[in-house]
Amino acid sequence: MSATVNHVGLPRDAYKGAATTLCAGCGHNSITNHMIKALYELGVEPHLLAKMSGIGCSSKTPAYFVETAHGFNGVHGRMPALTTGAHLANRQLIMLGVSGDGDTASIGLGQFMHLIRRNVDCTYIIEDNGTYGLTKGQFSATADLGSMQKKGAVNTFQPIDPCAVALALGCSFVARSFSGDGKQVVPLIKAAIAHRGTAILDIVSPCVTFNDHDGSTKSYSWVKDHEESIADVSFIPFFEEVHVDYEPGTVRDVRLHDGSHIVLKKLGEDHDPTNRQAAIRVIEEARAEGHLVTGLLYVDTAMADFASTEEIPQRPLKDLGEAELRLSREQFAQFMSEFA
């Protein structure tokens, strides 16, 4: 029996990882499955993938997909720095970062913002449960005002919305989704990977153990009742032809750097994902109405990514040897003579 393989000749099983150690029913596990599907369907070559993470239940998940790829479970909130460094050492790698809401919006907020500011080419997934899962249920900075902890404590602070922050900073790709919505998450992961620049994908991901009760705004039932998708997202990779059978005027097609496409089918009012002000407005309106808006909020395919701005060669810096990195004997002698 020959297994079905993707366009790089690998079966879906090649994208699996170690068995999860997270709680049964954790939203993060669903995201892991979406990740496996997306990476398999995209045909990412495992050896070119670098799975980066910080600390938290969410940051453990890179162990649970593509076991044969390299990964780095770093320190709390500092995945962006490790990602930036590894990317500079080897531009050929596909940098895929996984973080949590505590990891991103509390301890790591500075690095999150500076990664976006530099537009480092990477995918940054926030598995957002509004709580500190791994340290057992303390509030995180993305918890909504008035939302409740399991034991009844009420959050009295304004939330930090990672998407709103990313948009304010001019991030080149901003999307939000829900772990329970594979139909939307999978194409968004693919699009984020295909995008050249920092792609922020905030995925609301219920913590069944500490934050899935009434009073939480990151629970399965709350999100199911309040989710409002701005468009149906499909992703067409560069190796497939675009054929769209929707009514003209009801779709938007965004072409990404590698020739792939995101096709957005309008739902109700049309959102233009290339209009940053509109994206900010959509978020603000949904917030006022107590809704969670999901989908591709914003994309800018023209912005230069960090390594390009810095004029770093495509050839990995890690592969350069003495001949390229050292001064020649003549250069060295000349240089020394200038100190005399």
Next chain:
Amino acid sequence: MTEPIVNDLTIQAATVNGSGSQTANLVLTRAIFHMGVPVAPKNVFPSNIEGLPTWYQLRITPEGHMARSDKVDVLVAFNVATWRQDLTTVRAGGVVIHEEAFSTAEARTDVTYYAVPFSKLAKAKIQSDTLRKQLANMIYVGVVAGVLGIPWEALEHGVRRQFLAKPKAVPINLDAIKVGYDYWQDNFSKEDPYRLEAMTGRVEGKALVEGNQAAALGALMGGASVVAWYPITPSSSLCEYFIAYSDRFRVDPKTGEKLVSVVQAEDELAAVGMAIGAGWAGARAFTSTSGPGISLMAEFSGLAYYAEVPVVIFDIQRIGPSTGLPTRTSQADIGFVYTLSHGDTKHIVLLPGTVEECYEFARDAFDYADRFQTPIFVLSDLDLGMNLWMTPEFKYPEKPFDRGKVLSKDDLEKVAGEWARYRDVDKDGVTYRTLPGTDHPAAGYFTRGSGHDENARYTEGADAYANNMDRLVRKLETARHALPAPVIDEAGSSVGLIAFGSTHAAVVEARETLLSAGQAIDYLRVRALPLSDDVAAFVERHERVYVAEQNRDGQLFDIVRLALPPALVDRVRSIRHYNGQPIPAAAIIEPLMDREAVPA
């Protein structure tokens, strides 16, 4: 007039920060160096951009002593705010060149005054309004040259050398120097004994280089290709020189692309994180900082230690917190850095003691990092890093890079994918790693801190953890024998001296002085941590051993005692200097004279 004092004097220029005095000081330094006379400049500057007092000391000795001196022979007093205080630092019989407007009423009578109307001269003789303040400093260069007899040709050289990149500035600066030179000739006759005369045999083949320049060149020659940093004095210039050298030497001549990436990070947490990310991915990477930045790098240093990621971290030491004496020198980070971070961490620390070693250790640090897959700290300090030092020219490296135990795709094929990231195959504690991007299904693994087995799989198993910890000890033992060995200079004295880093200059001078007073002192200079076995053996061979260093608590003293068998511990004593000024030889001579009862 008394006997002439030739080529043996200390000039101190007391000026105002931000007034352009540094350029004048450097011109003077280069002019004297050009005469073949050894110079040792020390810049003592405040944490300020403009307005606070600053001092520049130029030590001149026929022997080429490079430590700071406590005694000033020639004072150039340019700062009215510190004038009275500065006057007290001059030795009896010394020279005071001062702004005429400063009052000498009731001032000392045991020094020779040369009062010069610097402000008036600047107003009358310097045409450019915008440059007047800067060029006024050049006038004192001319006066000093007049007093000490520096030939005009040497001054011309000094100016040309200083303005290599701005040849247009040469004539106007020389004109300003001429104003002072002529004023001295026309108005004074020599009343003091100090003179400079051209000499040979001391500075030939030598260059004037700052430690941070040397380290930047070392990093370049060591193959650093990813650099991340956050500005902090006294470390900034290391990265700034690295950037300047990279702009010159690391641009692909064919494509114009940069063969290096330098990131000014958002803080030191990010800087070290980027360097570690790059080291993990296979590039030679470094960051450079000073004490406050090292504090922020503590957590990441622990991760890199446990996950075994190569990275080079420069610490150009200064006095502790940012509010305090951030622009003054110190050697007080050594204890902190050695065990920086959480848990059972212990790091390899390189301790350059000369500018040449700043170059060599910076270069070789990347080999050590790759060989031992761990952070390598290079500890310099403000004195070594930011002052100009006379140094022999640096040598071109004869060895290729040592990239350590890295398995390529072919290597993995040969072992049929049978390898384990943390298995001690060679029994030296150093295991094999693969880099991301290696096209082999067995190459990938998930890097994490301490919770892993030999295969890098997750475990919290007690044995797996303890075994790994023991292996890390073995690895450090292997490294210890490969690090730069102590430099020992001994002649059978019963008294020994141990020092590291920039304290070396003061030790060299102190030993000469003590020897001429009849007390030979043997010397061991530590160049790396963990300590070599040579240290205990040295203590064993001596009755009393003094550890001299620039911190309050005797941090190396403690490290040395911990490494000794109990019977030897009592032989070791401590000499400490910690006032923010580079240690003078006197700080070593005096306690030794006292305790070893040398007739002064």
